[in-house]
Amino acid sequence: MTELEQAGLPVAHICTMTPVAEMVGSNRVVPGNGIVHPVGDAARTAAEERAIRRGILERALRVLATPVEK
Amino acid sequence: MAERRLRIVHFLNQMFGGLGGEEAAGVGPRLVEGAVGPGRALAPALADGEAVVATVICGDNYVAERTEQAVGELVALVRSAAPDLLLAGPAFNAGRYGQACGALCQAVSAELGIPAVTAMADENPGVELYHRDVYVVRTGDSARQMASDMAAMLRLGRKLVAGEPIGRPSVEGYFPRGRVVPEIAPKSAAERAVDMLLAKLRGEPYESEVRLPRFRPIPAPPPVADLRRARVALVTDGGLVPRGNPDQIEFRAATKWGSYPIAGVNDLASADYEVVHGGYDTSLVKEDPDRLVPVDAARDLERAGAIGELYDHFLSTTGLANPLDNSRRLGREMAEHLRAAGVDAVILTST
Numbered sequence: 001m002t003e004l005e006q007a008g009l010p011v012a013h014i015c016t017m018t019p020v021a022e023m024v025g026s027n028r029v030v031p032g033n034g035i036v037h038p039v040g041d042a043a044r045t046a047a048e049e050r051a052i053r054r055g056i057l058e059r060a061l062r063v064l065a066t067p068v069e070k
Numbered sequence: 071m072a073e074r075r076l077r078i079v080h081f082l083n084q085m086f087g088g089l090g091g092e093e094a095a096g097v098g099p100r101l102v103e104g105a106v107g108p109g110r111a112l113a114p115a116l117a118d119g120e121a122v123v124a125t126v127i128c129g130d131n132y133v134a135e136r137t138e139q140a141v142g143e144l145v146a147l148v149r150s151a152a153p154d155l156l157l158a159g160p161a162f163n164a165g166r167y168g169q170a171c172g173a174l175c176q177a178v179s180a181e182l183g184i185p186a187v188t189a190m191a192d193e194n195p196g197v198e199l200y201h202r203d204v205y206v207v208r209t210g211d212s213a214r215q216m217a218s219d220m221a222a223m224l225r226l227g228r229k230l231v232a233g234e235p236i237g238r239p240s241v242e243g244y245f246p247r248g249r250v251v252p253e254i255a256p257k258s259a260a261e262r263a264v265d266m267l268l269a270k271l272r273g274e275p276y277e278s279e280v281r282l283p284r285f286r287p288i289p290a291p292p293p294v295a296d297l298r299r300a301r302v303a304l305v306t307d308g309g310l311v312p313r314g315n316p317d318q319i320e321f322r323a324a325t326k327w328g329s330y331p332i333a334g335v336n337d338l339a340s341a342d343y344e345v346v347h348g349g350y351d352t353s354l355v356k357e358d359p360d361r362l363v364p365v366d367a368a369r370d371l372e373r374a375g376a377i378g379e380l381y382d383h384f385l386s387t388t389g390l391a392n393p394l395d396n397s398r399r400l401g402r403e404m405a406e407h408l409r410a411a412g413v414d415a416v417i418l419t420s421t
Contacts, residue, residue, distance in 0.1 A: 002288045003401025004305070004416055007409055010291040015420035027290035035350050038308070038419045040361025042354045053360065053367040057417065061297055061376060064415045068290030 002026075012060035014038050028063040030056060076120040076231060078224075079153040080109040081144070081174055083167045086159075087127030095166075097129040099140065101147045108160070108216050115221040120228075124151040130166035133173070140170075141177045148178055155227045156182075160189035160219045161196060163211045168196025175204040185230035187223045187244075201245040205230070208243055240277060296378075300414035303381035304332075305404065307389030308362045308421040309347030310355065319388055321348040327387035327400050329407060332380070337366040349390040350421050362419055381413050389420060 002025050004011050013026040015038060021029045032038030039053045084094040086107050105112065105122035112122060126147045133140040148156055156178045158171035168190045175186035189207035190197050197206055205226055209219045222243050229236055239246040255262065262279070269276035294300045311319055317328040332338070338359035345352035345362075355362040368380045385404050389397065408416065 002285070003398055004405045004408070004418070005288045005291055007402075007405035008291050009405060009408060009413065009416050010294055011416045011418050013418045013420065015418075017420075021420070023285065025285050025288050027288065032419065035421050036352075037354045037361035038421060039364040039367070040354065040358060042357070042361070049361075050367060050370075053364050054370055057364055057367045057371055058376070060417050061302075061371070064294045064302075064417075065297055067293050 010064050012064050014056060014060055027068045028060075028066075030060045030063060032056065076117075076155060076228065077151070077153045078112075078120065078122045078155050078157055078227070079148050079151045080105065080112075080122050080125045081148075081156065081158040081171060082107060082109070082125060082127050083161075083164070083170065084127060084129040085167075087125065089127060089129070095129045095131040097127075098132050099126060099128040099143045099147055101126050101151065108213075108220060109157075111217040112157075112220045112224060114217070115224050120224075123153065126151075128170065130164070130170065133170040134166045137169075137173055141173050144174050145177050145181055148174075149182055154184055154231050156184060156186040157220070157223050157227060158186065158188040160207070160209045160213075160216070160223070161191075161194055162209055162213060163191040163194050165195050168194035169199060170196075172196040172200030172204050172206070176200060179204070185227055187227045187230070189219050189223050190245075197245055202248050205236075205247075206245045208245055294415045297415070298375055299378040301379050301381050301412055302368070302377045302415050302417060303408055303411070303413040304363050304365065304368060304384040304419070305408075305416050306363050306384070306386050306419045306421075308350075308355065308386070308419060309345050309352070309388040309390075310338075310343055310359055310362050310384075310386050311346055313342055313344050315344060315346055319346050319386070321346045321388060322390040323392050323396070324388040324390070324400070325396060327385060327404055329383045329385050331383050332365055333382035335365060336369045338363060347388050347390055347421065362421070364417075364419070368417075378414075381408075381411060383411075 012028045012030050013021050014030045014032045015021050016032045016035050018029050033041055039056050041049045041052050084097050088107055102125045106125040109122045109125055158175050161168035161171045171188040175188050178186045187205045189209045191209050191211040207222050266276045317326050319326045343359045345355050360366045363384050371377050372380050387400050
């Protein structure tokens with residue numbers, strides 16, 4: 001992640017262990033939906049799951065379009 | 071006791087070597103007899119029989135622009151002076167100089183079989199590049215402490231030449247080399263840990279035996295100006311690979327990453343993929359790979375015009391129990407690939 005950002009690429013980092021992401025320096029962290037499926041939810045119906053996945057991606061896009069202030 | 075002779079060769083860049091500033095940065099390697107500039111500051115620290123017999127000088131750009139050739143030429147000059155020890159720098163926080171010092175020390179030790187010591191400030195990129203292979207004495211960021219920095223390099227170099235045991239980095243003043251050295255401790259690990267905790271609670275100094283990796287803050291890249299025209303890539307460290315694992319990515323401590331085509335794919339089919347990751351229950355991702363690499367939802371967003379386009383490959387590796395240096399290399403290679411592919415932004419999923 002840090003190497004991608006070092007190269008100037010904005011990264012939305014979807015993960016569940018957000019403190020780890022912050023510790024290693026991720027600037028744009030989006031909470032994922034579990035270690036076993038960061039962008040999924042096996043407990044839901046396929047349609048619901050896809051909507052959840054899309055929601056997380058939309059949030060990722062919002063952070064990619066947002067300036068980060070330290 | 072017989073007097074020991076110690077022939078020292080000292081390496082300097084064009085500036086410390088007195089040839090000039092940036093306008094002289096292109097000058098090639100040359101050898102001057104005796105000590106020059108910072109080498110003269112060593113005089114009070116030298117014992118009888120110890121001498122800087124020659125100084126090798128080279129321009130920063132000359133080395134930076136053709137490192138391999140320049141280092142070869144410099145090694146030949148060092149060899150011609152038949153030294154017992156090479157001292158390089160200090161380079162303080164000068165990046166090109168630091169890299170030249172590190173590269174030369176590494177080459178001289180390997181090819182001439184003599185010890186080599188350099189010195190740099192914390193933030194010199196040469197530290198990160200060479201601290202594992204070369205003794206790098208820790209300096210401040212300016213030449214104010216030149217004499218004491220040079221003396222510290224000499225002390226360490228002397229011990230190396232004499233084959234004496236080298237103490238801990240904090241004692242000898244060099245950057246930790248990432249070595250684990252067995253030693254007999256007077257107290258058990260539990261007692262040492264309690265001692266440290268008590269010292270911490272009392273606000274007294276203590277030194278941890280475990281060095282945590284340092285994560286340097288990376289300034290956030292500016293936001294994507296217009297996502298509707300951006301090429302967005304999906305990247306994961308969750309280990310999704312095409313069935314058969316064509317790049318043979320390891321399930322832990324991966325040394326490789328892969329780039330896998332998704333052009334025209336609207337939904338990742340479980341029959342086409344497998345997961346190489348030994349650190350989580352991968353069954354739910356195997357059941358539906360979009361739970362890790364969200365191609366289906368990204369296509370939805372692409373069709374809706376929320377992003378310009380989805381990059382036609384996803385990148386994958388396995389982020390598990392991986393030494394930091396290795397992870398960084400994988401990251402750099404991925405970044406290079408994505409830049410070359412004209413990618414504007416990345417969505418990274420981590421398990």
